[in-house]
Amino acid sequence: DSGVTQTPKHLITATGQRVTLRCSPRSGDLSVYWYQQSLDQGLQFLIQYYNGEERAKGNILERFSAQQFPDLHSELNLSSLELGDSALYFCASSVGQGVNYGYTFGSGTRLTVV
């Protein structure tokens, strides 16, 4: 167990729907990152939170949003889902204290939009 927990592991939903992906970072880590992994796009950075605040934004669609709560867990909300949103969504966490030891990744949520 890497310490980063993502739920659910699998999600199948219809186009136009909205889903919420959850991530609990490793104990002590303040930064949470969300990545989308698809076959044709590789690993795309979506958004980063540090201690509850948004710190960096990548290629995140307006239909997507995220937040980090006081207990440091994070949620990624995907709305008006399209077939192309089908992908593996990874959450990662890091210490976030000025030294980059690298990320610890969760096992991902596999989203299938039908």
Add this chain to the structure above:
Amino acid sequence: AQRVTQPEKLLSVFKGAPVELKCNYSYSGSPELFWYVQYSRQRLQLLLRHISRESIKGFTADLNKGETSFHLKKPFAQEEDSAMYYCALSEGTNFGNEKLTFGTGTRLTIIP
């Protein structure tokens, strides 16, 4: 803007042969480089960091600032090395901002 390039999408190597996975980067500052490995669509795992100058599972990587490269090497490939490998770059030690930019990955297949 920073960029990480892994020129090989696929690489096949015979067991026991040397392995080299290429990674080039572009970044104007002083980067930190990483290699991550992903087995069979599992979670990504940190393999090594350039600042640690360590060897993990027989893999090493040297940062060459002149050539802006961080190639991953192993002298003798093993079947369990078959996986997806990602090179990643961090913009350095900005407090609370350690965003990693990943390359597109190289799928390494070890031929028995």
